[in-house]
Amino acid sequence: MGKKLLLEHDHVPGINSYSVYREKGGYASVEKALKTMTPESLVEEVKKSGLRGRGGAGFPTGLKWSFLAKPPGVERYLVCNADESEPGTFKDRYLMERIPHLLVEGMITSSFALGAKSSYIYIRGEYFYVAKILEKAIEEAYANGWLGKNILGTDFSHDCYVQIGAGAYICGEETALLESLEGKRGNPRIKPPFPAVAGLWGCPTVVNNVETIAAVVPIVNQGGEAYAQIGIGKSTGTKLISASGHINKPGVYELELGLPVEEFIYSEAYCGGIRGGRKLKAVVAGGSSVPILPAELILKTAKGEPRLMSYESLGDGGFITGTMLGSGGFIVMDDTTSIVKNLYTFSRFYHHESCGQCSPCREGTGWMEKILHKILDGHGTLADVDLLWDIQSKIEGKTICPLGEAAAWPVAAAIRHFRSEFEDYVKNPGNIQDVKHYYRLNNLQPA
C-alpha cells in the first residue's frame, strides 16, 4: 500500500468524533497556521506543494488562491464544492462521512490563507445525511474553539456553514453552485468575471473541491516541499479514487499519484482484479465525462509506456489515445459490457441534467440520447453513427459551461474506440431485441 495522507486514520474507530480526531493529531494545521504562519506564507506553501484541484480540472490550487482579488473592505469567501455528482465518483462522500473533521479543519486553515471570514460547504441534496454529520462536526469545532470569534486567541474569526443543494449535477459547476448558494436558479454564469473577482454575492470567492481543501491539512502539517516529494512530476500528493464496476473490490482508495494503472486494477491492495478473472474491456478513468479508453490504451500509452495514475500520464496522447484523471471516478468494464448501452446511460444522464440555458447543450444532449435509444432499439443506421459524431462535435466548445463538453466527450470517445460495436448494433438488429444480445454477438457467457 502506498502512502496515505487523507485516509491515514480511516480505520480508527470513532474517528468521526472530535475527541478521537483530536487525539490523532487533528486540528494541528489550524494551530500551526494561525500561530506560526501568515496568510501569504500559507498560500506560498500550497503553491510549493504543487497541489492541483481534485474536482476534475486539475488547476493548480496555489495559483487559484493567488488570483483571488483582495479589494479593501470587501468580504472574501471560501466555498467548498461538495456537490459530488459525477457518475462514478463517490470519494468526497466517503471522506465527509468517515472523517468530517478533516474537511472542517481544511476549511478553517484555507479560510485563514484566503482571509475569508465565512465559508460555505455546498453539499448535494442526496447527501442530506452527510450534511448532518458535517453539521455535528462543525458544532463540535465551535464548542472547542476552532470556529467562532478569535480562534486560539488570535484576531482570526471564522464561521463555517453547510448548505444543502437540491441535487442538480449542474450545481457542481462553480458559478452555478454560487447562484444556487445565493438562492437562485442553478444556472452557470457567463464568465468573465471569474469567481476570484466576483463570486458569491459579487465578492471575491474561491471554490474548491472537498478533497482539495482536505489536502491542505497535510500540506500545512508537513510543509509544501515535503508534500511535493510525494507523487510523480507535476502530479504531486495522493488522490482518492472511487473504483467501481466489474472489479473484485470496489471502493475508495487513496493512492500516491504515479501508481501504474495495471497495478491499481490487478493488485490485491487495490481493485483486486476483474470479477471472475474475466478480460478487461474498457475503463472510464475519471468520472463519466472523461473519454473512455479500451484495455490496451488504458494499460499502456500509445507510445508503449505503462500508463500511470497521474494527470500527465492519463492525459498522454490527448483525446485521441488518452483521457483525463478527472475527479477520480474509475469505472472498470469487463468483456460483457456493451459500450453502446453504457454510452446511452451516460447520455441520458447529461440530457436530464442539462440546465437548458444555452442552445447546443439543451438541444444536443436530448438529440444524442434519442439517437442512441434508436440504435439500442435496433432501428439505427450507419448514418446515425456519423450523425452522433457530428452532433457531439457541434456541442463541444460552444457552450457556456463545461457540461456541454462533459456530454460530448464520452460520445466522441466511444465512437472513436468502439465504432465497430456501434456498427454491430446497426447491422444485426435482429440480435438486439434480446436482452442478452451482446453476449450472443460476441460468443460470451453471461456473468
Next chain:
Amino acid sequence: MPKVTIDGHTIEVPEGTTILNAARMIGGEIVPPAMCYYSKLKTSGGYCRTCIVEVSKGSEKDPRPMPKPVASCRTTVMDGMEVKNLTSPALLEARAGVVEFLLINHPLDCPICDQAGECHLQDLGYEHGKAKTRYEFPRRTFEKIDIGNYIKLHMTRCILCYRCVKVAEQLTDGRVHGVINRGEVSEISTYIQNAIKNDFSGNMIDVCPVGALTDKTFRFKSRVWFTKPVDAHRDCKKCSGKVRLWEKGEEVLRVTARKDTYGEVVDWICNDCRFEKKKIGDWIIEGPAKIDRHSVISANHYESLNQLKLAVARQRNKGGKKPALGEGALNPNNI
C-alpha cells in the same frame, strides 16, 4: 482605446466594448447574428450561441488564439485582438450547427405564425439552415397560454433567449414570469398562469426574436408584409409615444415600438399606446418607416416598391424584357 480587427476591418473602440458591438460599429455583413443579446437590456446575451466568433489573436500582449469560439456579445475586446467571423469556414460550420440546434425543436409553422417575415430565426434559417432536417424525432410541444389580456405565449416556438424575462426585470416592477423546469423541457411561464399586468408588459412581444410571444390584438389579422409601416407619435404621459404603426388600408392593425437595423427597440412604449390606440386619428403621422433589415419584411416599404418601378422602367427603356421575378429588389411580395 483598444484596436480590434474583425474580418480584416480595424476599428478603435472604447474600453469595455464587446466584440459584437465593435462589429456593429463597423457594420455591414461582418456583424454576427444575435438571437438573445439585446443592447437595451443589461446582462442579456450569451445563451443562444449564434454570435460566436473565432478569436485568432487574443491581444497585443498575449497573442495566443482563444481555444474555443467565444460569444461575441459577452466578450470584451482587447487591444490588438483579431477576430474572424465570415473569414473562418470552421466557425461558419459551428454557427450552422447552433442554428440547427435552435431549429430541431422549433415548429415549422411559419405559414401561420404572426412573426413570420420579421422573425430572426427565420432569417437565420435561410442563411445557415439546410432544406431538410436531420432530426427525425417528435418535436417538443407545449400548450398555448394567455398571459394577461394582451399577450399570447406559444412556448413551442420559444428559443429561451431570456429577453422577455429581462424586460420584466428591468422595465417593470415585480416580475411574475420566468423560466421554470430544466434542460430541454424548460419553459417560460408565469407562476400558476398568473396574468402579467403592468403598463410595459407589451415590450416582451417586441423583444421576442421568434413568434413565442404575440400581440393578441394582432394575431392572425394579417401577414406583416401586407401591412405598411408608418412612424407616428402621440403625446403620452407614460412613455415617449414614438411608435411605428402597421397599416392596411385605413386600418391600424398593429402598433409596435420603433426598431433599429438589428431589430432592437429604440424607445420602449407603454401598453396604452400599443394596444389601445388603434385609430389613425390617435396619432400624428410622421411618414413611411424605412426598415433596413436583411429580412422578408424589408422588401415591403415604399422605397423598394419605387425601386421596383424604376427597375422595370429602366428595363423597358433599354427595350429589354420585363425582369424576372425574385431578382434582387424584385421580390414577388412587392407585386
